[in-house]
Amino acid sequence: MFTQSELNGFSQLMRIEKPIGTLLLLWPTYWALWLAADGMPDWPVLIVFTLGVFLMRSAGCVINDYADRKVDGHVERTSQRPLATGVVTSKQALQLFFILLTIAFLLVLTMNSLTIGLSFVAVALAATYPFMKRYTHLPQVVLGAAFGWSIPMAFAAQSNDLPTICWWLFAANLAWTVAYDTYYAMVDREDDIKIGVKSTAILFGRYDLVAIALLQLITVLCLLKVASLAALTWPFYLAMTLCIGLFIHQYQQAKTRERDKCFQAFIQNNRIGTVLFIGIIAHYLLLA
Numbered sequence: 701m702f703t704q705s706e707l708n709g710f711s712q713l714m715r716i717e718k719p720i721g722t723l724l725l726l727w728p729t730y731w732a733l734w735l736a737a738d739g740m741p742d743w744p745v746l747i748v749f750t751l752g753v754f755l756m757r758s759a760g761c762v763i764n765d766y767a768d769r770k771v772d773g774h775v776e777r778t779s780q781r782p783l784a785t786g787v788v789t790s791k792q793a794l795q796l797f798f799i800l801l802t803i804a805f806l807l808v809l810t811m812n813s814l815t816i817g818l819s820f821v822a823v824a825l826a827a828t829y830p831f832m833k834r835y836t837h838l839p840q841v842v843l844g845a846a847f848g849w850s851i852p853m854a855f856a857a858q859s860n861d862l863p864t865i866c867w868w869l870f871a872a873n874l875a876w877t878v879a880y881d882t883y884y885a886m887v888d889r890e891d892d893i894k895i896g897v898k899s900t901a902i903l904f905g906r907y908d909l910v911a912i913a914l915l916q917l918i919t920v921l922c923l924l925k926v927a928s929l930a931a932l933t934w935p936f937y938l939a940m941t942l943c944i945g946l947f948i949h950q951y952q953q954a955k956t957r958e959r960d961k962c963f964q965a966f967i968q969n970n971r972i973g974t975v976l977f978i979g980i981i982a983h984y985l986l987l988a
Contacts, residue, residue: 709782710796713765714758720967722757724880725847727973728873729753731980732854735865735930739984745857748807753850755807759800760826760846766793767830775891814856822849833892837903840885844877865929872922876972879915882908883950883966887959909951916947923976932983939979943972 702710715721729749733741769783769790782788801823808819825846832839848870855866878900885892885901886908892899904911920940927936946968954965 705787706792709787710792712782713762713788713793713796714800715761716758720970721761722754723970724877724973725757725850726750726753727970727977728848728869729850729854730977732851732866732869733858734977734980734984735869735926736855736858738930739988741854741858744810745854748810749850749854749857752804752807755800755804756822756826756850759797759804760829762793762797762800763827764830766790766797769793771895771897775888775895777888777891811857812860814860814862815853818849818853818856822846822853825849833897833899835898837898838900839898840878840881840900841874843881844874847877848873865926868922868925868929872919872926875915875918875922876969879912879919880966880969880972882912882915883954883962883969886954886957886962887966908957909955913947913951920944920947932980933986935982935986936976936979939975939982942975946971946975 711717733746733749765781765783768778768781778784783790783793805819805823808816825842829839829842829846832842836842851870851873852862852866855862882900882904885899888897889899889901893902900911901908920943923940926932927940950965950968953968954962
């Protein structure tokens with residue numbers, strides 16, 4: 701049996717106490733499900749994807765900590781993570797990772813064959829992302845693809861199709877994810893440079909805030925294309941307007957590049973996901 705310390709370590713590995721990552725993955729999944737269904741999605745699909753989001757985000761956090769087990773102790777923000785402190789062993793972390801993936805895959809098996817096929821790409825992205833920071837300054841792009849892959853899977857599960865709107869929504873989410881994860885990477889930039897870990901925050905350098913603003917602009921433009929293809933009405937455009945205001949607020953928060961301010965700018969992206977989801981739901985409620 702596991703000790704209480706180990707159980708607490710497993711919980712920390714899965715980031716159960718820090719739901720922001722789950723929410724940032726959940727909102728785009730819900731956007732896709734509602735758009736694919738042209739309203740309320742089927743309950744079995746909604747339940748599977750809600751549980752799947754939690755499981756896959758947890759699995760991603762576990763494999764991320766496994767990949768960073770030798771460097772987390774040298775980074776201020778991550779020095780107390782379970783693998784860095786030895787509370788959980790590397791073997792236990794890998795076992796937990798595969799258990800989470802197995803449960804998620806069993807859920808996916810209740811979906812259609814297109815969704816099952818796409819799930820293998822999701823696993824590949826989740827498993828490889830943590831190692832990308834060793835080889836490229838663009839690990840945030842891989843993270844964006846991993847977080848965004850729930851979008852084609854949601855369309856596949858709900859409509860058994862991958863229409864054009866699916867890929868515009870994927871592109872919007874990709875740009876948005878790279879933008880907010882660059883804020884996150886700015887928190888660790890000084891430590892990452894010392895230990896040789898790469899990120900978009902390092903790549904963009906003093907142009908980091910400009911790059912984030914351009915990525916957010918791409919997000920807005922892609923979402924406007926989604927709105928056009930889905931014939932979304934004024935509630936969504938109101939939500940978009942609010943999100944532009946939130947993007948500006950994030951810039952104001954992070955413009956001094958202080959660690960805590962950059963982290964707060966990252967956290968605020970949960971509001972972006974929430975507001976856009978409300979805008980989509982409101983559109984369909986008005987049509988009902």
